Amino acid sequence: MIRKPIFAANWKMNIGPSETEDFAKSFLSKVQNRTFPADIVIAPPFVSLAKAAEILGNVSSIALAAQNCSQYDSGAYTGEISGMMLKEFFVHYVILGHSERRAIFGETDEVINAKVRKARELNLKPIFCIGETLDERKAGQLEKVLRTQVSQGLKGVTERDLQDIVIAYEPVWAIGTGVTATAEQAQEAHAFVRSLVAEQFGNDAAAKIRIQYGGSVKPGNAAELMACPDIDGALIGGASLEPQSFLDIIQNGAPA
Numbered sequence: 001m002i003r004k005p006i007f008a009a010n011w012k013m014n015i016g017p018s019e020t021e022d023f024a025k026s027f028l029s030k031v032q033n034r035t036f037p038a039d040i041v042i043a044p045p046f047v048s049l050a051k052a053a054e055i056l057g058n059v060s061s062i063a064l065a066a067q068n069c070s071q072y073d074s075g076a077y078t079g080e081i082s083g084m085m086l087k088e089f090f091v092h093y094v095i096l097g098h099s100e101r102r103a104i105f106g107e108t109d110e111v112i113n114a115k116v117r118k119a120r121e122l123n124l125k126p127i128f129c130i131g132e133t134l135d136e137r138k139a140g141q142l143e144k145v146l147r148t149q150v151s152q153g154l155k156g157v158t159e160r161d162l163q164d165i166v167i168a169y170e171p172v173w174a175i176g177t178g179v180t181a182t183a184e185q186a187q188e189a190h191a192f193v194r195s196l197v198a199e200q201f202g203n204d205a206a207a208k209i210r211i212q213y214g215g216s217v218k219p220g221n222a223a224e225l226m227a228c229p230d231i232d233g234a235l236i237g238g239a240s241l242e243p244q245s246f247l248d249i250i251q252n253g254a255p256a
């Protein structure tokens, strides 16, 4: 297998520091001394990173992610968190361009691109999110939307940097709705995204890049989605908030 699947828990604005302690200890007890044919990533809210790092920071089978980071290094940016700060908490990945950041907080392709580039400059691995709304899909704009998001979001990124970037295809209509894309819909979109990467960076880069699916992934649908040839793991919201549910998705999606 040239692409190791990657399963990432995006807790969004859930699970504060004290609950993080409970989750981390429980999850650790379930995964300790086991190996998985997949990378496992957990993305707590910023304020829970210290607790997560305290319990999971030295566990080699689990990596921590942040859910966002600033495109700036330091200075007068009230409310922002820099990539350098995140690195103090054993953070190796950072989710960027999530549809909630785009839709609710107005992040543009340009801002997301600046964040992706800053993250790479600091040797953080972006989980770069893309995906269309239902209206865009219905209007036949799926490919146009994905093309713009990929070309703008990865503008100026080098082929070397791309090796440390994960793309997450998350159709907005499938996020938090319980409506998952069918395996066919997801595979079709993933294959298209891979073709976009090939156009921009070449076939070799496209063959290597991991493309996760996100949007109502559950233990019950993980196996079917992960069986698709261009789906290399999942970015999970709701179903990642329980340690056993997150673990079931990993086990069903990437059986040992």
Ligand SMILES: O=C(CO)COP(=O)(O)O
Binding pocket: 010, 098, 170, 174, 175, 176, 177, 178, 214, 215, 216, 217, 235, 236, 237, 238, 239
């Ligand atoms: O947005 C998501 C992960 O980033 C998906 O969320 P759900 O798994 O809750 O649909």
